[in-house]
Amino acid sequence: MVEVKNLTKRYGSNLALDGVSFTVEEGTIVGFLGPNGAGKSTTMNIVTGYLSATSGSVTVFGKNILDEPNEVKKLIGYLPELPPLYQDMTVKEYLNFMYELKKVSLPREKHLKEICSLTKIENVYNRLIGNLSKGYRQRVGIAQALLGNPPVLILDEPTVGLDPKQIIEIRSLITSLGRNHTVILSSHILSEVQAVCQRIIVINNGKVVADGGTDTLAHDLSQDHRLILRLEAPEREAVHAIRELEHVVDVYSLGEKEPGVFELSVESTPDADVRKPLFALLARRGWPMMALKNTDLTLEDLFLRLTSSDSFTQEPVRSEEPEEIKAIHRGRLNIDIEELIQSSQEEEEQETQTEEKGEEDHESDI
Amino acid sequence: MRAIFKRELRAYFASPIGYVCVAALAAIYGFEYYGVVMYTHSTSYISYVYSSMFSFCMIVIPIITMRSMSDDQKNKTDQALLTAPVGTVSIVLGKFFSSFFVYFIASTLGLLPAVAVTFLGSPSWGVILGNYIGTLLYGGAMVSIGVFISSLTVSQVIAAIGTFAVAVFLMLMDNLASGLSSQWLTAIVNWISFNSRYTPFAQGLFDLSSVVFFLSVMAIFVFLTARKLESRRWN
Incomplete structure (x- = not known):
């Protein structure tokens, strides 16, 4: 379970996040939707402990990221916007390095093999990452996030740069992971969010402007x-x-x-x-x-409406809100x-x- | 820390940079031994070899450390390191030890000419080992400074030039000290000077205060680098 409360992030005079709050239950796939620069990546970077919030708190399974950073980081698998890959390593070397870095205690050979077959990178296993195509790099990035089977997966635009067939594969992978993981993924591809996520959080100008089930949000x-x-x-x-x-x-x-x-x-x-x-x-x-x-x-329509009209940035729309609101x-x-x-x-x-x-x-x- | 150390060390030798630095220093050691000891037919000049190696080491170290922290920041691989369950200090220590290890290999290879000389004469191994330890100590201090400077920028070139500038300043500090009129300023400069801290080792002495000095410099800059890494989260 991931709980984010009143997250605020300031870059100098620029307010990147303004009081972002949401809770993600176990075993759900949540889509983070918003235009470029809305604060999606910043939120994800804060939740994963890469950045610190100016104020607000992040707790994962009851553990605060500031109090027990290493414990929380063990629970999260993170694929940043740009996969953090070392170009001068082979996929094998890289995954072994990440395995050690993350202090994974699962049986190494078996676990790596499993993840490689899940993300379909066995055929590039011994190739240099610098020579891989964008799609394969993205997959190695996802493989890296899956190391150690963390209960929470945070994927920042996981299907960027993939071809349509790969996109479908990765989506079905995410869907299957969603059964026993908590997945937060960001995207500005709406059909993707609609296809994969059970819940959508729309974020614009650093604020949550809508939060609700994929099916009900548009209707509500x-x-x-x-x-x-x-x-x-x-x-x-x-x-x-x-x-x-x-x-x-x-x-x-x-x-x-x-x-x-x-x-x-x-x-x-x-x-x-x-x-x-x-x-x-x-x-x-x-x-x-x-x-x-x-x-x-x-x-x-919903996306354009929520992210273009200023009147909607004032207060978040939640499908579970009381009737009057x-x-x-x-x-x-x-x-x-x-x-x-x-x-x-x-x-x-x-x-x-x-x-x-x-x-x-x-x-x-x- | 071990994972990062291994990775960084592999990176040094996956690119030519590790080989070039090690080869360059080893070659210069050989040349200096040849030029000073072999030419004068006297093993009593071995300290001179090491004192001229001081400048060369200070020049090569910036090249070893320039990519240490800056590369990660540029390629965004720091996201992998900082979101992994490891503290910033162990990240920096991994980086520091890998850079230091490259330098350590070069310095150890620098002992080979001394071994060769042993077959031809009878050099004082006390002096050689004293110099060797001194070399490692000031080298370690310089590596930690280099790692720190590379954490300040994303550009390897700027990191190298910055570290180089600091190295030159440290090398020329003794000349500066002699030109100063104020006595206490001279004392401070002498206290900081890597060269004067190194002098006891050149004579084959094991000077504890200098050992503590160099180890403290390493500790301070490793700490500062860790703080710098941490501070990136806040801005």
Whole structure:
């Protein structure tokens, strides 16, 4: 278990971290998300004892990094942003050196072999690190972090420089490690975080701006219960019929998307699921449903939203926060989303207008 | 500490730098023995060999120590060392001993001409060993200073030039002392001077106060380097 409390780090007048707090339970994979310079690496460097915080505390399994640095360091395997590799050593020499440096007590030959096969570096085992490609260096870096089977793994952008196949391999490795390790990984590749992590901590300008489960964070933050429905039906009639349904707040058309097929926006009350009654209605009327999707923020939207808008850097958004606070965040988000929708609608309208105009022109040509 | 010592020593001999420094010093030892002892046909001049070796050692040591701490900082490998369960003092000691060991090999090889001379004459081994121990002591002190200076910069060149400047200053200090008018300043300079501390050993004497002096210099600079390493965490 890793517990970080009120971490503050100052580089001269530059405040790199400002009151960062989070707790990571055993056996979870947490993604650290943020733009460049947000404070991800600084946080990781402090947790691993490479840097010291200006204030705040870090405890790993109840041990404070300042009081028992060597004990804590034994519990952590760390892959820094730039793998700390000695170019003038072979992989074998390097791993043996790290094995001794970390005072690992597991049977040496067997343990090294295991780690090499896990990270798939057996075929470069006797090669000089300086001659390895970036992908292999990254893997040697991961192998180094795994030495001694530390219960906590901290990986700073572990898949940087790898090819797509390797990325998938490393991700599945991390996922499998996550079963019996606590893993904190940083990334600015959102799909990676979404694929691997159970929980996301978004950090921006040295502050935690969001913290929650991968699945729930986007949902909780958006709180925008709208469905986008595409169906083949008379437009006006369909809008009226759906508006009659229970829990439906508002329905409006987004225009004709295919010949005879209209797209509708269906807004429902929060915590109500209108998909079933909606389906039943359409089935009764014999209107084929062509598409149905919800408008939850994707992780990309969420990320951009959290890291670009200044209003969100003020206080962290947590999915486990009390209802009142959530509601405040919701309110804020709803405003933004409504604005977004309006602007996108306007754009669409303009588009359709120009399309229509174009068609008219075409007709007149004939 | 042992792991770091082994790694650093391997690094010295994985690149030409270790071989070059050892070979250069061993060659100069040979040349000095040839030029002084063989040429004059007298083993009583062995102290002269060692006193001229003093300057050469002071010049070669900066090259041995220049990469010691700076390289790690530049290649970010210090992250591996500082996040491993070892204290900063043992990191620095590992580095210090590996640099010192290179110098130790060179100095020990410098005994070979003396062995050769033994077949031809009867040199005083008391004087030779006294000089040898003295050489190791001031060398160790200089190595610790070099390691400290290399921890101040990420550039090997700056570390080498900085250490070289300090070495030259220490070498020329005695000339400085004679030019000073104030008596207590002269006393201080003489007290610090590596050369005057080394003189008893050149005569084959084992001067305890000088031994303590050189060991203290080593301890102080190893400590300072460890503090410097530690301080990097705070800024």
